[in-house]
Amino acid sequence: xxxxxxxxxxxxNFTEAVFKxxxxxEADAKLAADVLIASDLRGIDSHGVARLSGYIRLWEKxxxxxxPKITIVHETPTTATVDGxxxxxxxxxxxxxxxxxEKAEKYGSGWVSVRNSNHFGIAGYYALEAVRKDMIGIAMTxxxxxxxxxxxxxxxxxxxxxxxxxxxxxxxxxxxxxxxxAAANGKLEIAQRAGKPLPEGWVQTNSGETTTDSHALxxxxxxxxxxxxxxxxxxxxFGLSATVDLLSAVLSGANxxxxxxxxxxxxxxxxxxxxxxxxxxxxxxxVDGFRPVxxxxxxxxxxxxxxxxxxxxxxxxxxxxxxxxxxxxxxxRKINGIPLVNSVVKDLNEVAAMLGIEGI
Amino acid sequence: xxxxxxxxxxxxNFTEAVFKxxxxxEADAKLAADVLIASDLRGIDSHGVARLSGYIRLWEKxxxxxxPKITIVHETPTTATVDGxxxxxxxxxxxxxxxxxEKAEKYGSGWVSVRNSNHFGIAGYYALEAVRKDMIGIAMTxxxxxxxxxxxxxxxxxxxxxxxxxxxxxxxxxxxxxxxxAAANGKLEIAQRAGKPLPEGWVQTNSGETTTDSHALxxxxxxxxxxxxxxxxxxxxFGLSATVDLLSAVLSGANxxxxxxxxxxxxxxxxxxxxxxxxxxxxxxxVDGFRPVxxxxxxxxxxxxxxxxxxxxxxxxxxxxxxxxxxxxxxxRKINGIPLVNSVVKDLNEVAAMLGIEGI
Numbered sequence: 001x002x003x004x005x006x007x008x009x010x011x012x013n014f015t016e017a018v019f020k021x022x023x024x025x026e027a028d029a030k031l032a033a034d035v036l037i038a039s040d041l042r043g044i045d046s047h048g049v050a051r052l053s054g055y056i057r058l059w060e061k062x063x064x065x066x067x068p069k070i071t072i073v074h075e076t077p078t079t080a081t082v083d084g085x086x087x088x089x090x091x092x093x094x095x096x097x098x099x100x101x102e103k104a105e106k107y108g109s110g111w112v113s114v115r116n117s118n119h120f121g122i123a124g125y126y127a128l129e130a131v132r133k134d135m136i137g138i139a140m141t142x143x144x145x146x147x148x149x150x151x152x153x154x155x156x157x158x159x160x161x162x163x164x165x166x167x168x169x170x171x172x173x174x175x176x177x178x179x180x181x182a183a184a185n186g187k188l189e190i191a192q193r194a195g196k197p198l199p200e201g202w203v204q205t206n207s208g209e210t211t212t213d214s215h216a217l218x219x220x221x222x223x224x225x226x227x228x229x230x231x232x233x234x235x236x237x238f239g240l241s242a243t244v245d246l247l248s249a250v251l252s253g254a255n256x257x258x259x260x261x262x263x264x265x266x267x268x269x270x271x272x273x274x275x276x277x278x279x280x281x282x283x284x285x286x287v288d289g290f291r292p293v294x295x296x297x298x299x300x301x302x303x304x305x306x307x308x309x310x311x312x313x314x315x316x317x318x319x320x321x322x323x324x325x326x327x328x329x330x331x332x333r334k335i336n337g338i339p340l341v342n343s344v345v346k347d348l349n350e351v352a353a354m355l356g357i358e359g360i
Numbered sequence: 361x362x363x364x365x366x367x368x369x370x371x372x373n374f375t376e377a378v379f380k381x382x383x384x385x386e387a388d389a390k391l392a393a394d395v396l397i398a399s400d401l402r403g404i405d406s407h408g409v410a411r412l413s414g415y416i417r418l419w420e421k422x423x424x425x426x427x428p429k430i431t432i433v434h435e436t437p438t439t440a441t442v443d444g445x446x447x448x449x450x451x452x453x454x455x456x457x458x459x460x461x462e463k464a465e466k467y468g469s470g471w472v473s474v475r476n477s478n479h480f481g482i483a484g485y486y487a488l489e490a491v492r493k494d495m496i497g498i499a500m501t502x503x504x505x506x507x508x509x510x511x512x513x514x515x516x517x518x519x520x521x522x523x524x525x526x527x528x529x530x531x532x533x534x535x536x537x538x539x540x541x542a543a544a545n546g547k548l549e550i551a552q553r554a555g556k557p558l559p560e561g562w563v564q565t566n567s568g569e570t571t572t573d574s575h576a577l578x579x580x581x582x583x584x585x586x587x588x589x590x591x592x593x594x595x596x597x598f599g600l601s602a603t604v605d606l607l608s609a610v611l612s613g614a615n616x617x618x619x620x621x622x623x624x625x626x627x628x629x630x631x632x633x634x635x636x637x638x639x640x641x642x643x644x645x646x647v648d649g650f651r652p653v654x655x656x657x658x659x660x661x662x663x664x665x666x667x668x669x670x671x672x673x674x675x676x677x678x679x680x681x682x683x684x685x686x687x688x689x690x691x692x693r694k695i696n697g698i699p700l701v702n703s704v705v706k707d708l709n710e711v712a713a714m715l716g717i718e719g720i
Binding site: 074081109136148156174176180182207208227231233235237238243245246256257274275285287289290296300310311314317318319320 | 434435436437438439440441467468469471473496508509510511512513514516524526534536538539540542543559561562567568586587588591592593595596597598599600602603605606607610611612613616617618634635645646647649650651655656659660662663666667670671672673674677678679680682
């Protein structure tokens with residue numbers, strides 16, 4: 001699959017050039033590229049430059065504004081609502097997280113709900129901004145509807161990820177960053193390319209039957225919430241996804257549920273939208289708002305050590321600390337480069353040709 | 361099963377009398393009873409008076425302090441750590457939530473981590489305190505270890521519930537209140553009483569194999585995280601449970617992971633504990649810290665209406681809004697009384713006899 005390997009800096013330069021070419025100010029282009037490259041470095045290939053052409057096509061349709069005037073529309077000492085002016089989520093969400101961190105520096109914690117934004121990449125990027133300041137970082141976003149709530153056949157929620165990140169001492173941070181669906185859409189694409197059936201419990205048909213057909217979404221099927229079915233707790237996955245939707249959109253004035261605008265440019269948003277764009281929710285809490293940072297880190301390390309030493313079912317597969325595989329991928333890809341599948345290379349070179357810049 | 365029905369006020373009087381008899385001040389006894397009765401009213405029978413004898417037995421062992429001196433040990437304008445002085449979680453957690461709400465009233469949001477506490481009943485009780493003030497309420501707690509993280513056979517985490525509650529307008533609040541395991545322990549007890557096998561994916565044996573044996577925990581088995589297995593996202597359930605543990609205990613200085621003291625009095629805490637008691641984490645955010653309350657409630661109502669009208673798989677089972685079944689049970693039980701199974705009646709009368717007060 002990965003016949004092409006590119007060095008981080010080259011992919012970064014290319015991505016910045018693309019964003020600058022559509023009119024993003026230099027600093028915004030750098031920032032947006034940084035969010036995408038962070039995803040590719042961490043091995044979350046579905047959320048990195050594989051999505052670059054998607055952003056550009058939404059910009060072509062005038063659904064993404066390359067020069068947004070991002071504003072704070074409502075505020076208390078520790079809370080705010082930000083309007084992203086249809087900007088790239090990759091630029092709007094960093095603004096929101098910076099604001100949350102500033103509030104936390106002054107008052108202990110800061111919480112920002114965001115409306116009128118677009119796809120923001122990986123939630124973990126923002127939560128880690130807080131971790132670097134010895135804060136606990138929280139980030140979530142709603143997304144285009146693909147998931148049917150328990151007992152229903154309608155796609156009413158996105159894969160709505162939530163992320164919590166905690167600084168540790170001698171170990172890397174613990175980063176819980178997860179879609180609230182049983183499986184993310186990217187896993188379906190992998191099965192499609194391999195021509196393999198899905199495990200039961202990931203998707204259902206348009207009449208609500210479990211199916212192993214990796215193409216079921218194309219005929220009106222839907223992803224299932226984490227838990228897969230009622231007996232195994234899918235109402236919990238639905239509840240978590242609903243929580244993300246309410247904090248990100250009902251709280252900020254963005255679109256929610258089935259009204260979240262599609263990420264793909266060939267589908268138009270629904271008529272009579274109840275809000276503006278898509279929504280995010282980010283937060284930061286100072287660790288030393290609760291206990292001295294060194295005490296906290298000492299116990300984080302002890303927690304990590306105890307869990308890493310848990311007795312494995314199979315000796316060849318030890319417990320994985322949340323966030324660990326992504327940090328290992330990052331260390332490795334920073335040295336060896338980032339592998340891209342052929343379809344992504346082709347896609348990026350088409351974007352380059354369209355914009356009249358050099359390809360990769 | 362429910363041959364015995366008792367009116368709310370009678371059960372409340374009895375429960376208050378029990379707490380007063382062990383030495384709780386009048387106000388604390390009323391408060392602790394209110395938390396337990398709220399659970400029984402809402403149909404969460406496992407977390408109401410069914411646990412009363414458990415609290416009393418821990419008090420007998422001097423592991424619960426009936427007259428705690430609850431203190432704030434660390435604080436910023438919007439964050440705090442509270443030490444519960446080994447008090448009832450049913451008294452300590454209300455103190456913490458009140459503090460979070462006071463901070464939110466002044467600064468927009470408030471967050472309190474709690475150490476040196478005990479089992480706090482249902483998370484939803486605390487989150488709803490915030491909802492009554494037009495705030496979003498958050499509550500979570502760690503708990504005695506019963507759940508094995510993905511890939512392991514060791515019980516390292518509790519069923520660690522998390523709750524998010526949101527006020528609505530003409531509809532009742534949306535309350536997402538969920539254990540982060542695939543199934544809670546109470547569901548195993550129901551299967552045991554009925555002599556029925558469990559669905560696969562709830563528990564595993566002591567060697568990590570899925571089993572349908574409802575008694576598997578008695579022979580070293582463990583509950584599974586939400587998601588059940590790696591393929592269906594159990595690493596996400598593990599991540600959520602870890603998040604609850606870190607916010608509740610590593611942040612406050614309580615015990616975490618396998619060191620959380622058992623709720624049952626016949627099991628002693630492990631030696632060399634890294635913290636004090638069990639931990640909770642509660643928070644409150646003012647809705648009007650983000651947008652006008654009326655706007656928010658209008659959109660909450662629209663969200664609820666849209667989801668309630670979702671196309672059902674089976675016409676006889678419509679979508680359930682999180683929190684709705686509990687509110688329906690409450691309305692019904694306030695009128696018709698609270699059903700108690702015989703074993704709970706017996707247990708409560710044994711407690712009464714032991715303390716020398718009138719039974720139910």
